[in-house]
Amino acid sequence: MQNDASPAPNPRRWLILFAVMAAGIMGPIDGSVVNVALPTIGRVFNVDLNTVGWVSMAYLLVLGSLILTYGRLGDMYGFRRVLLTGIVIFTIASGICALAPNIWVLIVFRAVQAIGAGMFMAMGPAIITSVFPPYERGRALGTNGMIIAVGLALGPTLGGFLVTVAGWEAIFTINIPIGIISYIMCRQVVPESRDLKPQQFxxxxxxxxxxxxxxxxxxxxxxxxxxxxxxxxxxxxxxxxxxxxxxxxxxxxxxxxMLDLTLFHNKVFSAANFAALMNFMSQYALVFLLPFYLQQILNYTAGHTGLILTASPLVVLMLAPVSGALSDRLGTRWLAFTGQAIVSLALFLMVGLKVTSRAFDIIWRLCLFGLGTGIFQSPNNSAVMGSVPRHRLGIGSGVLATVRNVGMVLGIAVSSGVFTWQRSAKLVAWGPGSATAAFMAGMKSAFLVGAILAAAGAIASLVRSDNFPPGEH
Structure with missing residues (x-):
C-alpha cells in the first residue's frame, strides 16, 4: 500500500509549509513552556504540587488521547478545515487560561487548549504530504520536524523569560498574536481538500x-x-x-x-511506526533521568541544566532538513537504521557517566544522541507518510502523532520503573550510606534498557524496504 498517484506539485507548496509550521510550533512550545511556570502558578493559586501538576497533565492527556480522532476527521472533512478550527480553539483557550480566576478553570482550559493543539499537530504531516511531490517529501517533512525541535528547545527558555519579565499569564497570552497570524496565513494559502466523499464518523x-x-x-x-x-x-x-x-x-x-487497521498490513508502515515508538521511548528515558543526575548528583543549577539539555535538540534542528533531503535521494531505510543505531550507541555511552563527569562529558554524548535522532526522524516520518494512500493521509498522520505521545509516556514509565527497581535493590544490598552509588546504578540500568530499545528500532528500520512507488526514486 503506497501513496496513490500524486497530482502536479502545488506551486505554493513551500509557502503552505511555512504556514503549517507557523501554526505547528505552538503545540510543542506550549507542551514544554508551562513546566517552567508551574511553581509560580502553584504559589499564585496556593495549591500543592500534585494539583498544579494537572495543568501540564491535562494538556498532555487530552492531546495524546484525541490525535487519532483528528486524523480521521481530516480525511472526512478536509485537512484545512480541521487545521483552522484547531488554531481558533487553541487561541481562544489560551486567552481564557491567562484570565483564569482559579486553578480549576486553568486546568479545564488547558484541556481545551490541547483539543485545538491536537487538531493542527495532526494535520501538519498530512497537509505537507498532500502538496509535496514524493521527491521533495522527505525534505519538507524534515523542515517541519526542525520546527518541532525548535519548539521543544525554545519552550523552557522562553517560559522562564516570560514568567520573569511579565508573569505566568504571559506564557498563554503570547499564543494569541501567534494564533491570529498563523490562522490568517493558513486560511490564505492552505488549499481546500478536493474530492471529499460523504463518510460516517x-x-x-x-x-x-x-x-x-x-x-x-x-x-x-x-x-x-x-x-x-x-x-x-x-x-x-x-x-x-x-x-x-x-x-x-x-x-x-x-x-x-476511525482507524483503518489494514494500514498495518503494510510492512513499511508497521515497521516505521514501531521504530518511531522505540525512538521516543529511548529519547524520553534520557530526557526524564538526566535532569535528576545533573541537579542531584553534579549539583548544577536549573539554568545550567537547561543549557546542557539544549545540546541534543540543537543538533536535531540542524540535521532534520538535511536528512530529509537525503532520504529523497537515497531512500529512507538506511538513513533510519543509521540514525537509530547512533541513538543506541549514545545511550550505551551514557552508561559511562560518573559522579565526577564534567559538562563536556555529557554534552558530547547528547550531541551524538541528537545526531542519531536528527538522522532518523525525517526519513522515518517520510517512510510512514509515503506508505499511506492519499485518502488515508489524515489517519496516517494521526497514528504517527499518537505513536510519538505513547512513546514519550512509555519511555518515562519504563525508565523510571527500571531506575527505581535497581536503585532500591542496591540500597538494600549496599546500605543507606550508598544513596549516590545506588542512584548511578539505577540510572545506568535505565540507559542500558534505552539503548536496547533503540537497537530494536534500528533492526525494525533495517528489515523493511524503502517502498518506493514506481517512478518515485
Whole structure:
C-alpha cells in the first residue's frame, strides 16, 4: 500500500509549509513552556504540587488521547478545515487560561487548549504530504520536524523569560498574536481538500479509543507515584487492556472505521511506526533521568541544566532538513537504521557517566544522541507518510502523532520503573550510606534498557524496504 498517484506539485507548496509550521510550533512550545511556570502558578493559586501538576497533565492527556480522532476527521472533512478550527480553539483557550480566576478553570482550559493543539499537530504531516511531490517529501517533512525541535528547545527558555519579565499569564497570552497570524496565513494559502466523499464518523470507535488511550497515558504517567500495583494503576491497566481489545474488535467490524487497521498490513508502515515508538521511548528515558543526575548528583543549577539539555535538540534542528533531503535521494531505510543505531550507541555511552563527569562529558554524548535522532526522524516520518494512500493521509498522520505521545509516556514509565527497581535493590544490598552509588546504578540500568530499545528500532528500520512507488526514486 503506497501513496496513490500524486497530482502536479502545488506551486505554493513551500509557502503552505511555512504556514503549517507557523501554526505547528505552538503545540510543542506550549507542551514544554508551562513546566517552567508551574511553581509560580502553584504559589499564585496556593495549591500543592500534585494539583498544579494537572495543568501540564491535562494538556498532555487530552492531546495524546484525541490525535487519532483528528486524523480521521481530516480525511472526512478536509485537512484545512480541521487545521483552522484547531488554531481558533487553541487561541481562544489560551486567552481564557491567562484570565483564569482559579486553578480549576486553568486546568479545564488547558484541556481545551490541547483539543485545538491536537487538531493542527495532526494535520501538519498530512497537509505537507498532500502538496509535496514524493521527491521533495522527505525534505519538507524534515523542515517541519526542525520546527518541532525548535519548539521543544525554545519552550523552557522562553517560559522562564516570560514568567520573569511579565508573569505566568504571559506564557498563554503570547499564543494569541501567534494564533491570529498563523490562522490568517493558513486560511490564505492552505488549499481546500478536493474530492471529499460523504463518510460516517465512527463515534463508538472514537470513544473506545479515547477511553483506552486516556487510561494508558494516565497509568503510565502516575504509575510510579501511585505504585505499579496500586488499585488505581491496576484499574486503569484493566480499562486500557479491555478497552483496547474492544476497540480493535470494533474497528475490524465497522464499515468506516476511525482507524483503518489494514494500514498495518503494510510492512513499511508497521515497521516505521514501531521504530518511531522505540525512538521516543529511548529519547524520553534520557530526557526524564538526566535532569535528576545533573541537579542531584553534579549539583548544577536549573539554568545550567537547561543549557546542557539544549545540546541534543540543537543538533536535531540542524540535521532534520538535511536528512530529509537525503532520504529523497537515497531512500529512507538506511538513513533510519543509521540514525537509530547512533541513538543506541549514545545511550550505551551514557552508561559511562560518573559522579565526577564534567559538562563536556555529557554534552558530547547528547550531541551524538541528537545526531542519531536528527538522522532518523525525517526519513522515518517520510517512510510512514509515503506508505499511506492519499485518502488515508489524515489517519496516517494521526497514528504517527499518537505513536510519538505513547512513546514519550512509555519511555518515562519504563525508565523510571527500571531506575527505581535497581536503585532500591542496591540500597538494600549496599546500605543507606550508598544513596549516590545506588542512584548511578539505577540510572545506568535505565540507559542500558534505552539503548536496547533503540537497537530494536534500528533492526525494525533495517528489515523493511524503502517502498518506493514506481517512478518515485
Amino acid at each position: 465512527d463515534l463508538i470507535g472514537a470513544a473506545m479509543g479515547f477511553i483506552s488511550l486516556s487510561a494508558f497515558l494516565l497509568a503510565g504517567s502516575y504509575g510510579e507515584e501511585w505504585g505499579w500495583t496500586s488499585p488505581a494503576t491496576l484499574v486503569l491497566s484493566v480499562v486500557f487492556l479491555v478497552g483496547g481489545w474492544l476497540f480493535l474488535r470494533w474497528e475490524k467490524r465497522v464499515q468506516e472505521p
